Amino acid sequence: MDNRQAVGSWLSGPGEATKDMAGGDFGYRGKRLGLPEEGPGAIAPLGRRFGAIFIDWALCMLIAYGLIARGDQHAAGNWALLVFFVLSVLTVSTVGFTPGKRLLGLRLVAENGGRLGAGWALVRSVLLCLAVPALIWDRDGRGLHDRLARAVQVRI
Helix, strand or coil: CCHHHHHHHHHHCCHHHHHHHHCCCCCCCCCHCCCCCCCCCCEEEEEHHHHHHHHHHHHHHHHHHHHHHCCCCCHHHHHHHHHHHHHHHHHHCCCCCCCHHHCCCCEEEECCCCCCCCCHHHHHHHHHHHHCHHHCCCCCCCCCHHHHHCEEEEEC
8 A cells, every 4th residue: 555545544534544445435424324414304513513502501501690509600500510401301302402402403303213202311411411422423423422312413
C-alpha cells in the first residue's frame, strides 16, 4: 500500500478507510434502521440535537433559579438537573419531544417507529443525566443513551 493512501484514509475518517480496504459501505446515517436519508423521519442532525439540549437546559436553569432555588446560583445548577430529568421523562414519554426538540423540529421515537414508552424514556433520561453515554455515538449518530433506550431522534 502506498503511504499516501494510508494518510488519506486516516484523514478521511474510519468510514473511508473501511470502504477502501474492506469494501464496506455503511450507507447514510439511519439506513440500518430503515429511515429515510433526508426530510421528515430522517436521523436528526447533530447541530439541532445540541441546540435542543441547550434550549432545554436553559429552560431548566431558569425554572430552577427562579422557582426552586429562589435566586441562589449555587443551588440552581443542582435543582436544574432534577428539573431537566423530570421534564425529559414527562415530555418524551407523553408527546415524544422536549420543548427544545419541538422548537428545532425534532422528535424521539422508538426504533420500530412507534412512541417511546415511559420505561424507556426513564432509562434514556437517567443515562442522559449521567452525560457520559450521550458522548458516545454509533455510526448512525445515535448516542449510547438513545441506543440503550432503543430510541431514535428524527426530524419532524
